[in-house]
Amino acid sequence: DIQMTQSPSSLSASVGDRVTITCRASQRIASYLNWYQQKPGKAPELLVYAASSLQSGVPSRFSGSGSGTDFTLTISSLQPEDFATYYCQQSYNTQYTFGQGTRLEIK
Amino acid sequence: QVQLVQSGAEVKKPGASVKVSCQASGYTFTSYDINWVRQATGQGLEWMGWMNPNSGNTGYAQKFQGRVTMTRNTSISTAYMELSSLRSEDTAVYYCARRGLRYFDPFDYWGQGTLVTVSS
Numbered sequence: 001d002i003q004m005t006q007s008p009s010s011l012s013a014s015v016g017d018r019v020t021i022t023c024r025a026s027q028r029i030a031s032y033l034n035w036y037q038q039k040p041g042k043a044p045e046l047l048v049y050a051a052s053s054l055q056s057g058v059p060s061r062f063s064g065s066g067s068g069t070d071f072t073l074t075i076s077s078l079q080p081e082d083f084a085t086y087y088c089q090q091s092y093n094t095q096y097t098f099g100q101g102t103r104l105e106i107k
Numbered sequence: 108q109v110q111l112v113q114s115g116a117e118v119k120k121p122g123a124s125v126k127v128s129c130q131a132s133g134y135t136f137t138s139y140d141i142n143w144v145r146q147a148t149g150q151g152l153e154w155m156g157w158m159n160p161n162s163g164n165t166g167y168a169q170k171f172q173g174r175v176t177m178t179r180n181t182s183i184s185t186a187y188m189e190l191s192s193l194r195s196e197d198t199a200v201y202y203c204a205r206r207g208l209r210y211f212d213p214f215d216y217w218g219q220g221t222l223v224t225v226s227s
Contacts, residue, residue, distance in 0.1 A: 001169070034213040036152075043202055043217035044144075044152065055215065087152055091211040094166050096142070096154040 002026050002090050006099035012107040017078045021102045023071045023088035032092040035064055035073045038101075039084045047086075062076065080106075109133040111203050111218035124191040127221045129203030131207045136184035137161040138207045142214055143177065143188045145199040153199075157206065158186060193225045 003026035013019050015032040023033065036044040046055045048064035051071055061076045075082055083106050088099040116126040129141060143155040156167035158177040163178045176189045186203060201221045204214035 032211045036214075043220055044204075044214075045217070046215050048217075049213035050211075055213075088167050089152075089154075089213075091213065093159065094210050095168060098144075098152040098154065099156075101151045 001037050001090075002029060002092060003093050004090055004097050004099040006086075006088055006089055008100050008102060009100065010103040010105065012105045013078055013090045014107045015078050015080060019075045019078055019089050019104065021086055021088075023066075023070075023073070025069045025090055025092075027094035028068045030092045031067045032090055033066065033071045034089045034091060035086045036089065037084045038080075038087065042048075044087060078104075109205070111216055113201075113203060113207060113218040113221045114195045116222040116224070118226065119149055119193050121225055121227055123192060123193050123225075124189055125223050126187055126189040127201050127203075127223070129186045129188070129218050131184045131186070131205070132144065134205075136179075137181060138208065140208060141177070141179070141186040142204045142206050143175075144202045144204055144214070144217075146202070146220075147199040149195075150199075155188070155201075159208075160186060190223075193223075195225050198225045199223060 007022045023053045033051045035048040038044040052064045063074050085101045085103045087101050110132045112130045117125050133227045137160045140157050158165045160179045181185045203218040204216040206212050
């Protein structure tokens with residue numbers, strides 16, 4: 001299986017900060033990389049697909065980039081509702097795998 | 108609007124089986140695959156498998172091969188995930204998620220989750 005490794009595992013930041021989360025794949029996955037946001041007690045929600053395409057309705061402060069093995073999710077100016085856990089997921093093959101998650105906390 | 112509504116919480120004994128349902132509305136059920144993902148308390152997301160509601164074709168994570176079965180009833184737009192030989196480590200919230208028909212499509216809508224507790 002393709003292993004997905006996120007860094008950092010947790011992150012403290014303030015409202016208005018610019019934040020970057022990294023996801024690394026154990027092999028090249030082209031741009032088959034998706035990002036999800038999960039709030040406590042809720043189902044995950046799709047933010048970014050195909051590495052850099054913003055899902056409809058997602059604020060433009062979210063952006064994704066990367067290809068091959070290294071990917072990033074950037075939040076340009078943190079808002080209170082952005083404090084959550086973020087997961088990357090590879091869809092390069094049908095043995096889908098997720099990163100371990102990055103918990104974004106309020107500083 | 109697209110909705111995936113899952114069945115309620117379950118409590119099962121070790122060795123038993125559980126069957127979770129996922130009823131779709133707001134779109135053509137057979138035009139999107141259904142995937143199942145689980146999450147143990149405080150842990151990350153773990154993909155279990157996919158099912159094509161039109162053909163009934165399935166694909167399972169190697170970890171669950173032989174223990175999971177995904178089926179559907181197209182007349183009521185409902186997908187099912189059955190997990191057998193339950194053990195305590197299977198205690199988790201189980202989610203269904205919609206995916207486009209291309210294998211690389213993302214999971215764009217999710218159910219609300221079903222808590223399955225395995226305890227003697």
